[in-house]
Amino acid sequence: EALKGQYRCIVPELWGHGDSDVLPEGPCTLATLARDHLALLDALGIDECVLVGLSIGGMWGVELARMAPARLKGLVLMDSFVGLEPQITCERYLGMLAMIEQVGAVPAPIADQVAPLFFAHQPDAALMAGFKVRLAQWPADKVASLVAVGRSFVTREDRIDWLEEMRLPALVMTGCEDKARPVLEGYLMAEVLGCPFRELPGAGHISTLENPAFINRALAIAELSPRLSWAMKIGALLCAGAALLVLLGLLSYRDGQRIAKVLDQLPTLLALPLAWRRWRQGDAAAGYILAG
Numbered sequence: 001e002a003l004k005g006q007y008r009c010i011v012p013e014l015w016g017h018g019d020s021d022v023l024p025e026g027p028c029t030l031a032t033l034a035r036d037h038l039a040l041l042d043a044l045g046i047d048e049c050v051l052v053g054l055s056i057g058g059m060w061g062v063e064l065a066r067m068a069p070a071r072l073k074g075l076v077l078m079d080s081f082v083g084l085e086p087q088i089t090c091e092r093y094l095g096m097l098a099m100i101e102q103v104g105a106v107p108a109p110i111a112d113q114v115a116p117l118f119f120a121h122q123p124d125a126a127l128m129a130g131f132k133v134r135l136a137q138w139p140a141d142k143v144a145s146l147v148a149v150g151r152s153f154v155t156r157e158d159r160i161d162w163l164e165e166m167r168l169p170a171l172v173m174t175g176c177e178d179k180a181r182p183v184l185e186g187y188l189m190a191e192v193l194g195c196p197f198r199e200l201p202g203a204g205h206i207s208t209l210e211n212p213a214f215i216n217r218a219l220a221i222a223e224l225s226p227r228l229s230w231a232m233k234i235g236a237l238l239c240a241g242a243a244l245l246v247l248l249g250l251l252s253y254r255d256g257q258r259i260a261k262v263l264d265q266l267p268t269l270l271a272l273p274l275a276w277r278r279w280r281q282g283d284a285a286a287g288y289i290l291a292g
Contacts, residue, residue, distance in 0.1 A: 016145020175203030
């Protein structure tokens with residue numbers, strides 16, 4: 001809502017989700033999902049875009065970036081990981097998907113296990129309840145599509161090496177309380193990409209629901225000026241340097257924390273003058289920086 005006044009925002013729903021149709025015949029992989037979204041861009045007449053991918057959206061987003069790098073002006077990976085799924089969680093998720101497939105619905109015990117993975121440690125009760133209701137009411141004719149899409153990311157191949165070859169502007173963000181995709185995974189991808197990393201306070205896996213204001217502000221900062229993106233990269237490097245000094249005993253832990261807090265606010269401070277001008281021109285996204 002905050003960004004659509006200034007940009008054309010397209011939010012596709014995966015096969016078998018929301019108002020989308022069931023999965024077409026044939027295998028479902030992250031690569032086929034990427035090709036489907038390229039076809040959508042073609043159908044809409046969009047030559048290039050900034051891709052913001054949450055969870056599985058970041059996974060097929062990296063596939064798309066590899067297939068058609070000229071189509072992307074930037075890539076934002078949120079609460080996602082393009083390395084292999086750890087064996088323990090892989091087996092757990094595959095077991096859940098097998099049960100859903102067998103029953104032909106999302107049974108209550110599975111919903112009770114899955115729902116907490118998507119939210120922070122103390123989630124909004126209404127968000128949690130609504131999520132469980134949607135799982136319980138999943139249309140029977142779309143359950144097979146849900147299972148196939150789920151298996152496509154659980155059994156994904158390791159694409160971390162691909163990140164090293166990407167040269168497009170990028171940003172990685174992860175909810176600080178994300179149980180499904182730990183913060184360290186986000187740090188790893190940002191380090192390989194050589195891009196900024198933002199930890200989203202008070203948010204779990206569906207961070208866009210739990211802290212939308214912070215995300216809108218981060219996206220606005222990243223878009224406002226290339227200089228700000230460089231400031232974020234430099235800030236990340238300086239934070240890493242401060243952490244190294246703490247490990248070597250050359251800097252106290254408390255001083256290291258203070259430096260990290262100051263550097264974390266640097267891009268926002270640099271963005272204020274430009275955000276003010278853009279806000280006066282009617283850019284709602286810039287208003288999030290000023291409000292923050």
